[in-house]
Amino acid sequence: MRHRLSGRQAVCPHCGGTTLRRVVRKKLVLDVYECKGCLLMFRWPMETEEEFNRFYQAEYREGAITNLPTPAELESMRVAGFVGTSLDISAKIVLLKALEATGRVLDYGCSWGYGVFQLHAAGYEATGFEISRARAEFGRRSLGVAILEDSAAMEALPGGSFDVIFTNHVVEHLRGMRPAFRLFAHLLRPGGLLFCVLPNFAGREARNGRFLNWIGEAHPIAPTRDFFLRNLPTDGFREVQAFSGPFTESVARSVASAEYGRMEQDGDELLVLGRRR
Numbered sequence: 001m002r003h004r005l006s007g008r009q010a011v012c013p014h015c016g017g018t019t020l021r022r023v024v025r026k027k028l029v030l031d032v033y034e035c036k037g038c039l040l041m042f043r044w045p046m047e048t049e050e051e052f053n054r055f056y057q058a059e060y061r062e063g064a065i066t067n068l069p070t071p072a073e074l075e076s077m078r079v080a081g082f083v084g085t086s087l088d089i090s091a092k093i094v095l096l097k098a099l100e101a102t103g104r105v106l107d108y109g110c111s112w113g114y115g116v117f118q119l120h121a122a123g124y125e126a127t128g129f130e131i132s133r134a135r136a137e138f139g140r141r142s143l144g145v146a147i148l149e150d151s152a153a154m155e156a157l158p159g160g161s162f163d164v165i166f167t168n169h170v171v172e173h174l175r176g177m178r179p180a181f182r183l184f185a186h187l188l189r190p191g192g193l194l195f196c197v198l199p200n201f202a203g204r205e206a207r208n209g210r211f212l213n214w215i216g217e218a219h220p221i222a223p224t225r226d227f228f229l230r231n232l233p234t235d236g237f238r239e240v241q242a243f244s245g246p247f248t249e250s251v252a253r254s255v256a257s258a259e260y261g262r263m264e265q266d267g268d269e270l271l272v273l274g275r276r277r
Helices: 049-059 071-080 090-099 114-121 133-143 151-155 178-187 204-214 225-235 249-256
Strands: 020-026 030-035 041-044 104-108 125-129 162-168 188-199 237-244 269-276
Touching (some): 071 133, 090 188, 090 269, 114 125, 114 162, 178 188, 178 225
Parallel strands (some): 162 188
């Protein structure tokens, strides 16, 4: 409400554009806009960077993703390799294997490291990055995985430090995409893979009304397939593809054969792929 009353002009957090289309108003004080320049959908008002960081350090909660398990729960999940739990990313790893069978992977936005653990078990040299200090420390201590938490230290890593940037339901939590695109391009080797999973903000369920539940305090932006196809090529990526789940073995076979033309576009999750130029 305070930001709304300040009278600040709505500005696209990706390209800085002010030619906007209002998609919907939510809860009287929240507008969802689409930028006519870069096609990013975002909520307005947008909090400050300080408010954003405070929210993710102390307030953000999203079920098993952020709730730290008890020792007994953690041991059960470890023994199962997280398979069959709500944190199981094995289907996504099958897809990743079809594109990059091995290599150095950064799990960007890894929470407490359950994805880093699964990527490591699948044969990758996996490192995580997590903005929440508490979750990063829990993952290092309880799962024994490598997790970075200092943004400046990660940005200072040598160019080409990773073969894959893997990010699973994270980019929609960012205040803007351009800094992330530039960071990913810096950290990937030439030809390295961006593997980005997020809600399908233009999919069937979103169009049927669930969209309003997907954008709010925790999701300040809503990047769509069209946004990625327009912007990733200008931010250092080639061979950009975007399609939706469910992610099955048949989808993995199509990905391995680069048969993208028949891919589903209306599922709940969107997978965006790109190669570092």
